[in-house]
Amino acid sequence: xxxxxxRTAWNGTLEEGSGQVELTSSKVGTYDVSFPKRAADExxxxxxxxxxxxxxxxxxxxxxxxxxxxxxxxxxxxLDVQADVSLGPDSADGGFKLTGIKLTVRGExxxxxxAGFQQAAEKAKAGCPVSKALTxxxxxxxxxxxx
Numbered sequence: 001x002x003x004x005x006x007r008t009a010w011n012g013t014l015e016e017g018s019g020q021v022e023l024t025s026s027k028v029g030t031y032d033v034s035f036p037k038r039a040a041d042e043x044x045x046x047x048x049x050x051x052x053x054x055x056x057x058x059x060x061x062x063x064x065x066x067x068x069x070x071x072x073x074x075x076x077x078x079l080d081v082q083a084d085v086s087l088g089p090d091s092a093d094g095g096f097k098l099t100g101i102k103l104t105v106r107g108e109x110x111x112x113x114x115a116g117f118q119q120a121a122e123k124a125k126a127g128c129p130v131s132k133a134l135t136x137x138x139x140x141x142x143x144x145x146x147x
Contacts, residue, residue: 008033021047038087050098054083057130061103064128068120074112081105098137105143117145 004026010019010033018034037046058081066076081103088099103125109117121143125131131139 018046021052048087050085050087053098053130053134054085054101057083057085057101057103057128057134060128060130061105061124065105065107065120065124068123068127069107069109069112069117072112072116072120074116074120075110077108077110079105079107098134101134101137101139103139103141103143105141106146107143108146112145114145118143 002025005024006021007024008019008021011017014035018032020030021033022030032046033048034046037044038048038050043051061083062079062081065079065081069076082105084102084104086099086101087096089095090097105121107117107121112120121141125139125141
């Protein structure tokens, strides 16, 4: 299996500095990052580690869920996956930490009922490689079929 690479060039202090995240392997883009924008309600055109984790988690989860739906005898027609990754203070060690990830998935699936979809969704939450990497963060799931 391949290794994927990203890099960040950072200049300055945490509060006044900024950087650029480059998606090196895919060459799809370079994105601005800064701590003030990371901690603000509005991102102001910059991304953050939390948004990048959310993107990685949704894509990984969608792939894993589609595999488990097929394994259960269903056919995924469409999956819409959202991840909300929260950053907050770390009262135990100081600084900050990821305080939770909420996965929301809505699926159009042939051949599975709601219970079968829920089972596949829970299995994917536990089984996707990004979920496995984030075991130190509470991950919740809201999954439902749509007609």
